[in-house]
Amino acid sequence: MSEGQFPETLVMGVLNVTPDSFSDGGEFLDPAAAVAHGRALVAQGAHIIDVGGESTRPGATPVTPAEEQRRVLPVVAALSDSGIRVSIDTLHADTARAATAAGASIINDVSGGLADPDMYRVAAESQATLILGHWRGIPDAAHGRSDYRDVVGEVRAELARLAAAAIAAGVQAERIVLDPCLGFDKTAAQGWQLLRELERLRSLGFPVLVGISRKRMLGDLLDALPHAGREGGGPHERDLATAVVSALSQRAGAWGVRVHDVPSTVQAMAVERAWGRADPPPTVAAHDRIALTGIEVFAHHGVFDFERERGQRFLIDAELAVDLRAAAEGDDLGRTVHYGEVAEAIARAVRCDPVDLIETVAERVAGTVLVFPGVRSARITVHKPEAPIDAVFADVSVTVVRSRGEAAR
Secondary structure: OOOOOOOOOOEEEEEEEOOOOOOOOOOOHHHHHHHHHHHHHHHHHOOEEEOOOOOOOOOOOOOOHHHHHHHHHHHHHHHHOOOEEEEEEEHHHHHHHHHHHHHOOEEEOOOOOOOOOOOOOOOOOHHEEEEEEEOOOOOOOOOOOOOOOOOOHHHHHHOOOOHHHHHHHHHHHEEEEEEEEOOOOOOHHHHHHHHHHHHHHHHOOOOOEEEOOHHHHHHHHHHHHOOOOOOOOOOOHHHHHHHHHHHHHHHOOOOOOEEEHHHHHHHHHHHHHHOOOOOOOHHHHOOOEEEEEEEEEEEOOOOOHHHHHEEEEEEEEEEEEEOOOOHHHOHHHHHHOOHHHHHHHHHHHHHHHOOOHHHHHHHHHHHHHHHOOOEEEEEEEEOOOOOOOOOOOOOOEEEEEEOOOOOOO
Protein backbone atom coordinates (compact mmCIF):
# COMPACT_ATOMS: atom_id res chain seq x y z
CA MET A 1 0.00 0.00 0.00
CA SER A 2 1.48 3.32 -1.04
CA GLU A 3 1.97 6.15 1.43
CA GLY A 4 -1.26 8.06 1.96
CA GLN A 5 -3.44 5.32 0.47
CA PHE A 6 -6.63 4.53 2.30
CA PRO A 7 -6.75 1.14 4.04
CA GLU A 8 -9.41 -0.15 1.66
CA THR A 9 -10.85 1.27 -1.54
CA LEU A 10 -14.62 1.50 -1.18
CA VAL A 11 -17.02 -0.01 -3.69
CA MET A 12 -19.97 2.28 -4.48
CA GLY A 13 -22.81 0.37 -6.12
CA VAL A 14 -24.85 2.30 -8.69
CA LEU A 15 -28.62 2.29 -8.23
CA ASN A 16 -30.40 4.29 -10.94
CA VAL A 17 -34.06 4.91 -10.11
CA THR A 18 -34.67 6.39 -13.56
CA PRO A 19 -36.37 5.44 -16.83
CA ASP A 20 -33.54 6.71 -19.04
CA SER A 21 -30.11 5.82 -17.61
CA PHE A 22 -27.68 4.82 -20.34
CA SER A 23 -26.95 1.50 -18.64
CA ASP A 24 -30.06 0.23 -16.86
CA GLY A 25 -32.79 2.77 -17.52
CA GLY A 26 -36.17 1.73 -16.13
CA GLU A 27 -34.97 -1.53 -14.62
CA PHE A 28 -35.21 -0.27 -11.03
CA LEU A 29 -37.82 2.48 -11.34
CA ASP A 30 -40.16 0.55 -9.04
CA PRO A 31 -39.16 1.31 -5.41
CA ALA A 32 -39.43 -2.30 -4.29
CA ALA A 33 -37.21 -3.48 -7.14
CA ALA A 34 -34.74 -0.68 -6.39
CA VAL A 35 -34.52 -1.53 -2.68
CA ALA A 36 -34.08 -5.22 -3.45
CA HIS A 37 -31.29 -4.43 -5.91
CA GLY A 38 -29.56 -2.12 -3.42
CA ARG A 39 -29.57 -4.83 -0.79
CA ALA A 40 -28.30 -7.34 -3.33
CA LEU A 41 -25.40 -5.03 -4.21
CA VAL A 42 -24.43 -4.84 -0.53
CA ALA A 43 -24.61 -8.62 -0.24
CA GLN A 44 -22.26 -8.79 -3.23
CA GLY A 45 -19.72 -6.56 -1.48
CA ALA A 46 -20.70 -2.91 -2.04
CA HIS A 47 -19.88 -0.57 0.85
CA ILE A 48 -22.11 2.28 -0.37
CA ILE A 49 -25.25 2.44 -2.52
CA ASP A 50 -25.40 5.53 -4.77
CA VAL A 51 -29.06 6.28 -5.47
CA GLY A 52 -29.86 8.58 -8.38
CA GLY A 53 -33.20 9.76 -9.76
CA GLU A 54 -32.03 11.85 -12.72
CA SER A 55 -29.82 10.78 -15.60
CA THR A 56 -26.92 13.04 -16.58
CA ARG A 57 -26.23 11.28 -19.88
CA PRO A 58 -26.17 13.46 -23.02
CA GLY A 59 -29.70 14.08 -24.25
CA ALA A 60 -31.42 13.01 -21.02
CA THR A 61 -34.65 14.79 -20.07
CA PRO A 62 -34.18 17.10 -17.05
CA VAL A 63 -36.15 16.12 -13.95
CA THR A 64 -37.72 18.46 -11.43
CA PRO A 65 -36.58 18.11 -7.81
CA ALA A 66 -40.12 17.06 -6.86
CA GLU A 67 -40.13 14.18 -9.36
CA GLU A 68 -36.59 13.22 -8.45
CA GLN A 69 -37.54 13.04 -4.77
CA ARG A 70 -40.65 10.99 -5.55
CA ARG A 71 -38.36 8.43 -7.15
CA VAL A 72 -35.48 8.30 -4.69
CA LEU A 73 -36.71 9.11 -1.17
CA PRO A 74 -38.55 5.81 -0.49
CA VAL A 75 -35.47 3.92 -1.67
CA VAL A 76 -33.03 6.02 0.37
CA ALA A 77 -35.16 5.65 3.50
CA ALA A 78 -35.61 1.88 3.14
CA LEU A 79 -31.92 1.20 2.51
CA SER A 80 -30.78 3.55 5.28
CA ASP A 81 -33.21 1.98 7.75
CA SER A 82 -31.57 -1.36 6.95
CA GLY A 83 -28.22 0.04 8.11
CA ILE A 84 -26.87 0.48 4.58
CA ARG A 85 -24.64 3.47 3.85
CA VAL A 86 -26.42 5.50 1.17
CA SER A 87 -25.23 8.22 -1.19
CA ILE A 88 -27.66 10.50 -3.04
CA ASP A 89 -26.59 11.28 -6.60
CA THR A 90 -28.18 14.64 -7.35
CA LEU A 91 -27.63 18.14 -8.73
CA HIS A 92 -30.43 19.62 -6.62
CA ALA A 93 -29.90 20.93 -3.10
CA ASP A 94 -33.56 20.36 -2.16
CA THR A 95 -33.21 16.68 -3.07
CA ALA A 96 -29.93 16.42 -1.17
CA ARG A 97 -31.59 17.97 1.90
CA ALA A 98 -34.55 15.58 1.75
CA ALA A 99 -32.33 12.56 1.11
CA THR A 100 -29.98 13.28 4.01
CA ALA A 101 -33.03 13.73 6.25
CA ALA A 102 -34.16 10.29 5.03
CA GLY A 103 -30.82 8.74 6.01
CA ALA A 104 -28.30 9.36 3.21
CA SER A 105 -24.85 10.16 4.62
CA ILE A 106 -23.17 11.11 1.32
CA ILE A 107 -24.10 13.71 -1.32
CA ASN A 108 -22.70 12.91 -4.77
CA ASP A 109 -22.91 16.08 -6.89
CA VAL A 110 -21.28 15.62 -10.29
CA SER A 111 -21.54 19.38 -10.85
CA GLY A 112 -19.35 20.05 -7.82
CA GLY A 113 -21.97 22.45 -6.46
CA LEU A 114 -22.14 24.53 -9.64
CA ALA A 115 -25.64 23.40 -10.64
CA ASP A 116 -27.24 24.60 -7.39
CA PRO A 117 -25.58 27.25 -5.21
CA ASP A 118 -27.34 25.92 -2.09
CA MET A 119 -25.63 22.53 -2.28
CA TYR A 120 -22.67 23.52 -0.11
CA ARG A 121 -24.97 24.86 2.61
CA VAL A 122 -27.02 21.66 2.62
CA ALA A 123 -23.87 19.55 2.89
CA ALA A 124 -22.57 21.70 5.74
CA GLU A 125 -25.84 21.60 7.68
CA SER A 126 -26.35 17.86 7.23
CA GLN A 127 -22.68 17.04 7.91
CA ALA A 128 -22.84 14.62 5.00
CA THR A 129 -19.76 13.64 3.03
CA LEU A 130 -19.76 15.72 -0.17
CA ILE A 131 -18.42 14.29 -3.43
CA LEU A 132 -17.46 17.15 -5.74
CA GLY A 133 -17.35 16.32 -9.44
CA HIS A 134 -15.54 18.20 -12.21
CA TRP A 135 -18.22 19.65 -14.46
CA ARG A 136 -18.66 21.76 -17.56
CA GLY A 137 -22.39 21.10 -17.83
CA ILE A 138 -24.43 18.13 -19.07
CA PRO A 139 -21.84 16.16 -21.09
CA ASP A 140 -21.53 17.07 -24.75
CA ALA A 141 -21.31 13.84 -26.74
CA ALA A 142 -19.46 15.71 -29.50
CA HIS A 143 -16.80 16.89 -27.00
CA GLY A 144 -17.18 20.53 -27.95
CA ARG A 145 -16.08 21.51 -24.43
CA SER A 146 -13.18 19.07 -24.15
CA ASP A 147 -10.62 21.69 -25.15
CA TYR A 148 -7.99 21.25 -22.44
CA ARG A 149 -4.37 22.24 -22.83
CA ASP A 150 -3.42 20.24 -19.71
CA VAL A 151 -6.41 18.15 -18.72
CA VAL A 152 -4.93 16.91 -15.44
CA GLY A 153 -3.71 20.34 -14.37
CA GLU A 154 -6.96 22.07 -15.30
CA VAL A 155 -9.20 19.46 -13.68
CA ARG A 156 -6.99 19.52 -10.59
CA ALA A 157 -7.16 23.32 -10.33
CA GLU A 158 -10.95 23.37 -10.73
CA LEU A 159 -11.46 20.65 -8.14
CA ALA A 160 -9.21 22.55 -5.73
CA ARG A 161 -11.34 25.67 -6.29
CA LEU A 162 -14.57 23.76 -5.68
CA ALA A 163 -13.19 22.21 -2.48
CA ALA A 164 -12.12 25.63 -1.22
CA ALA A 165 -15.57 27.05 -1.95
CA ALA A 166 -17.25 24.17 -0.11
CA ILE A 167 -14.98 24.63 2.92
CA ALA A 168 -15.67 28.38 2.92
CA ALA A 169 -19.40 27.54 3.02
CA GLY A 170 -18.93 25.41 6.13
CA VAL A 171 -18.29 21.90 4.76
CA GLN A 172 -15.62 20.17 6.83
CA ALA A 173 -12.50 19.42 4.78
CA GLU A 174 -12.39 15.82 6.02
CA ARG A 175 -15.87 15.27 4.53
CA ILE A 176 -14.89 16.21 0.96
CA VAL A 177 -14.19 13.69 -1.82
CA LEU A 178 -13.14 14.67 -5.35
CA ASP A 179 -14.26 13.06 -8.62
CA PRO A 180 -12.62 13.94 -11.97
CA CYS A 181 -15.86 12.79 -13.66
CA LEU A 182 -14.45 10.69 -16.47
CA GLY A 183 -16.49 11.07 -19.64
CA PHE A 184 -17.93 14.44 -18.61
CA ASP A 185 -16.53 16.63 -21.40
CA LYS A 186 -13.35 14.60 -21.52
CA THR A 187 -12.28 12.47 -24.44
CA ALA A 188 -11.20 8.87 -23.95
CA ALA A 189 -7.55 9.90 -24.25
CA GLN A 190 -8.03 12.60 -21.64
CA GLY A 191 -9.79 10.12 -19.34
CA TRP A 192 -6.90 7.67 -19.54
CA GLN A 193 -4.46 10.51 -18.83
CA LEU A 194 -6.42 11.44 -15.69
CA LEU A 195 -6.25 7.83 -14.52
CA ARG A 196 -2.53 7.56 -15.25
CA GLU A 197 -1.90 10.70 -13.21
CA LEU A 198 -4.38 10.07 -10.41
CA GLU A 199 -1.66 10.86 -7.89
CA ARG A 200 -1.68 14.52 -9.04
CA LEU A 201 -5.34 14.72 -8.03
CA ARG A 202 -4.71 12.90 -4.75
CA SER A 203 -1.91 15.34 -3.97
CA LEU A 204 -4.58 17.96 -3.22
CA GLY A 205 -5.05 16.08 0.04
CA PHE A 206 -8.61 14.89 -0.54
CA PRO A 207 -9.86 11.37 -1.25
CA VAL A 208 -10.59 10.67 -4.93
CA LEU A 209 -13.49 8.69 -6.41
CA VAL A 210 -13.12 6.95 -9.78
CA GLY A 211 -16.31 6.46 -11.80
CA ILE A 212 -15.67 4.76 -15.12
CA SER A 213 -18.23 1.98 -14.97
CA ARG A 214 -19.56 1.01 -18.43
CA LYS A 215 -18.56 4.36 -19.90
CA ARG A 216 -17.98 5.00 -23.55
CA MET A 217 -14.21 5.34 -23.16
CA LEU A 218 -14.16 1.63 -22.24
CA GLY A 219 -16.37 0.79 -25.19
CA ASP A 220 -14.04 2.69 -27.54
CA LEU A 221 -11.08 0.75 -26.18
CA LEU A 222 -12.75 -2.64 -26.50
CA ASP A 223 -14.19 -1.91 -29.94
CA ALA A 224 -10.65 -1.40 -31.19
CA LEU A 225 -9.64 -4.93 -30.18
CA PRO A 226 -9.77 -7.41 -33.08
CA HIS A 227 -10.80 -10.37 -30.91
CA ALA A 228 -12.42 -8.96 -27.79
CA GLY A 229 -14.91 -11.79 -27.38
CA ARG A 230 -17.77 -9.30 -27.09
CA GLU A 231 -21.17 -9.46 -28.70
CA GLY A 232 -23.11 -6.28 -29.36
CA GLY A 233 -20.69 -3.99 -27.53
CA GLY A 234 -23.37 -2.64 -25.14
CA PRO A 235 -22.72 -1.11 -21.72
CA HIS A 236 -23.01 -4.46 -19.91
CA GLU A 237 -20.18 -5.81 -22.05
CA ARG A 238 -17.81 -3.35 -20.35
CA ASP A 239 -18.01 -4.83 -16.83
CA LEU A 240 -14.78 -6.83 -17.09
CA ALA A 241 -12.87 -3.75 -18.23
CA THR A 242 -14.52 -1.77 -15.42
CA ALA A 243 -13.32 -4.33 -12.88
CA VAL A 244 -9.74 -4.04 -14.19
CA VAL A 245 -9.84 -0.26 -13.82
CA SER A 246 -11.27 -0.71 -10.30
CA ALA A 247 -8.32 -2.88 -9.30
CA LEU A 248 -5.82 -0.45 -10.81
CA SER A 249 -7.59 2.48 -9.13
CA GLN A 250 -7.23 0.71 -5.80
CA ARG A 251 -3.52 0.27 -6.46
CA ALA A 252 -3.28 4.00 -7.30
CA GLY A 253 -4.83 4.92 -3.95
CA ALA A 254 -8.41 5.79 -4.92
CA TRP A 255 -10.83 6.32 -2.05
CA GLY A 256 -13.58 4.56 -3.94
CA VAL A 257 -14.83 3.20 -7.26
CA ARG A 258 -18.39 3.64 -8.52
CA VAL A 259 -19.62 0.59 -10.43
CA HIS A 260 -22.75 -1.09 -11.75
CA ASP A 261 -21.54 -4.70 -11.54
CA VAL A 262 -20.26 -5.19 -8.00
CA PRO A 263 -19.12 -8.86 -8.02
CA SER A 264 -16.59 -8.46 -10.84
CA THR A 265 -15.07 -5.38 -9.22
CA VAL A 266 -14.92 -6.99 -5.75
CA GLN A 267 -13.13 -10.01 -7.20
CA ALA A 268 -10.66 -7.92 -9.20
CA MET A 269 -9.84 -5.78 -6.17
CA ALA A 270 -9.32 -8.87 -4.02
CA VAL A 271 -6.81 -10.14 -6.59
CA GLU A 272 -5.01 -6.78 -6.58
CA ARG A 273 -4.79 -6.79 -2.78
CA ALA A 274 -3.47 -10.35 -2.70
CA TRP A 275 -0.96 -9.59 -5.47
CA GLY A 276 0.30 -6.52 -3.64
CA ARG A 277 0.99 -8.21 -0.31
CA ALA A 278 4.54 -9.26 0.45
CA ASP A 279 3.28 -11.62 3.16
CA PRO A 280 0.09 -13.64 3.54
CA PRO A 281 -2.81 -11.61 4.98
CA PRO A 282 -2.99 -11.69 8.76
CA THR A 283 -5.64 -13.82 10.37
CA VAL A 284 -8.72 -12.16 11.80
CA ALA A 285 -7.45 -12.85 15.31
CA ALA A 286 -4.37 -10.72 14.65
CA HIS A 287 -6.41 -7.56 13.97
CA ASP A 288 -6.97 -4.70 16.37
CA ARG A 289 -10.38 -4.27 17.97
CA ILE A 290 -13.01 -1.60 18.40
CA ALA A 291 -15.79 -2.47 20.84
CA LEU A 292 -19.15 -0.83 21.44
CA THR A 293 -21.08 -2.29 24.36
CA GLY A 294 -24.55 -1.77 25.73
CA ILE A 295 -26.10 0.05 22.75
CA GLU A 296 -29.71 0.33 23.92
CA VAL A 297 -32.46 0.15 21.30
CA PHE A 298 -36.22 -0.05 21.80
CA ALA A 299 -37.71 -2.37 19.16
CA HIS A 300 -40.64 -4.70 18.52
CA HIS A 301 -39.05 -8.11 17.95
CA GLY A 302 -40.41 -11.28 19.49
CA VAL A 303 -42.32 -14.50 18.94
CA PHE A 304 -45.36 -13.32 20.89
CA ASP A 305 -47.86 -10.79 19.57
CA PHE A 306 -47.65 -8.69 22.74
CA GLU A 307 -43.88 -8.33 22.28
CA ARG A 308 -44.38 -6.91 18.81
CA GLU A 309 -47.18 -4.64 19.99
CA ARG A 310 -45.56 -3.25 23.16
CA GLY A 311 -41.89 -3.51 22.21
CA GLN A 312 -38.99 -3.86 24.65
CA ARG A 313 -35.32 -3.00 25.27
CA PHE A 314 -32.53 -4.71 23.41
CA LEU A 315 -28.84 -4.23 24.24
CA ILE A 316 -26.21 -4.71 21.54
CA ASP A 317 -22.49 -5.39 21.97
CA ALA A 318 -20.33 -5.12 18.87
CA GLU A 319 -16.64 -6.06 18.71
CA LEU A 320 -15.05 -5.17 15.36
CA ALA A 321 -11.76 -6.56 14.03
CA VAL A 322 -9.89 -3.80 12.21
CA ASP A 323 -6.36 -2.54 11.53
CA LEU A 324 -5.74 0.67 13.46
CA ARG A 325 -2.08 1.23 12.60
CA ALA A 326 -2.60 3.79 9.81
CA ALA A 327 -5.11 5.76 11.89
CA ALA A 328 -2.82 5.83 14.91
CA GLU A 329 0.26 6.79 12.90
CA GLY A 330 -1.49 9.73 11.24
CA ASP A 331 -3.97 10.53 14.01
CA ASP A 332 -6.49 10.38 11.17
CA LEU A 333 -10.21 9.73 11.69
CA GLY A 334 -10.56 8.91 8.00
CA ARG A 335 -8.42 5.79 8.45
CA THR A 336 -10.38 4.21 11.25
CA VAL A 337 -13.98 3.20 11.83
CA HIS A 338 -16.22 6.06 12.96
CA TYR A 339 -17.82 4.37 15.95
CA GLY A 340 -20.55 6.99 16.18
CA GLU A 341 -21.70 6.11 12.67
CA VAL A 342 -21.43 2.40 13.51
CA ALA A 343 -23.61 2.87 16.60
CA GLU A 344 -26.23 4.76 14.58
CA ALA A 345 -26.24 2.08 11.88
CA ILE A 346 -26.66 -0.66 14.50
CA ALA A 347 -29.58 1.16 16.09
CA ARG A 348 -31.29 1.61 12.71
CA ALA A 349 -30.78 -2.06 11.89
CA VAL A 350 -32.30 -3.19 15.19
CA ARG A 351 -35.30 -0.85 14.98
CA CYS A 352 -36.43 -1.80 11.48
CA ASP A 353 -38.63 -4.72 10.34
CA PRO A 354 -39.78 -6.67 13.44
CA VAL A 355 -38.75 -10.35 13.45
CA ASP A 356 -39.31 -13.33 15.73
CA LEU A 357 -35.76 -14.20 16.76
CA ILE A 358 -32.86 -12.28 18.24
CA GLU A 359 -30.71 -14.65 16.18
CA THR A 360 -32.10 -12.85 13.12
CA VAL A 361 -31.39 -9.47 14.71
CA ALA A 362 -27.79 -10.50 15.44
CA GLU A 363 -27.29 -11.64 11.85
CA ARG A 364 -28.71 -8.36 10.56
CA VAL A 365 -26.43 -6.30 12.79
CA ALA A 366 -23.39 -8.33 11.69
CA GLY A 367 -24.22 -7.67 8.05
CA THR A 368 -24.63 -3.97 8.81
CA VAL A 369 -21.26 -3.45 10.51
CA LEU A 370 -19.35 -5.54 7.95
CA VAL A 371 -20.36 -2.99 5.31
CA PHE A 372 -18.10 -0.42 6.98
CA PRO A 373 -14.70 -0.21 5.27
CA GLY A 374 -11.86 -1.71 7.23
CA VAL A 375 -14.04 -4.04 9.34
CA ARG A 376 -12.72 -7.56 8.75
CA SER A 377 -14.90 -9.45 11.19
CA ALA A 378 -17.47 -8.75 13.85
CA ARG A 379 -18.60 -10.39 17.07
CA ILE A 380 -22.19 -9.31 17.74
CA THR A 381 -24.16 -10.05 20.90
CA VAL A 382 -27.86 -9.19 21.17
CA HIS A 383 -29.19 -9.08 24.75
CA LYS A 384 -32.90 -9.38 25.55
CA PRO A 385 -33.06 -8.62 29.29
CA GLU A 386 -36.87 -8.37 29.35
CA ALA A 387 -37.57 -11.66 27.57
CA PRO A 388 -40.90 -13.25 28.62
CA ILE A 389 -39.46 -16.23 30.54
CA ASP A 390 -41.17 -17.82 33.56
CA ALA A 391 -37.99 -17.95 35.59
CA VAL A 392 -35.70 -15.61 37.46
CA PHE A 393 -32.88 -14.61 35.10
CA ALA A 394 -30.49 -11.74 34.46
CA ASP A 395 -30.23 -11.83 30.70
CA VAL A 396 -30.84 -13.74 27.49
CA SER A 397 -28.39 -13.20 24.66
CA VAL A 398 -27.28 -14.55 21.31
CA THR A 399 -23.77 -14.08 19.90
CA VAL A 400 -22.65 -14.48 16.29
CA VAL A 401 -19.17 -14.10 14.81
CA ARG A 402 -19.02 -13.21 11.14
CA SER A 403 -16.22 -12.30 8.72
CA ARG A 404 -16.46 -10.15 5.61
CA GLY A 405 -18.18 -12.19 2.92
CA GLU A 406 -19.90 -14.57 5.36
CA ALA A 407 -22.86 -12.30 6.04
CA ALA A 408 -23.69 -12.21 2.34
CA ARG A 409 -24.31 -15.93 2.14
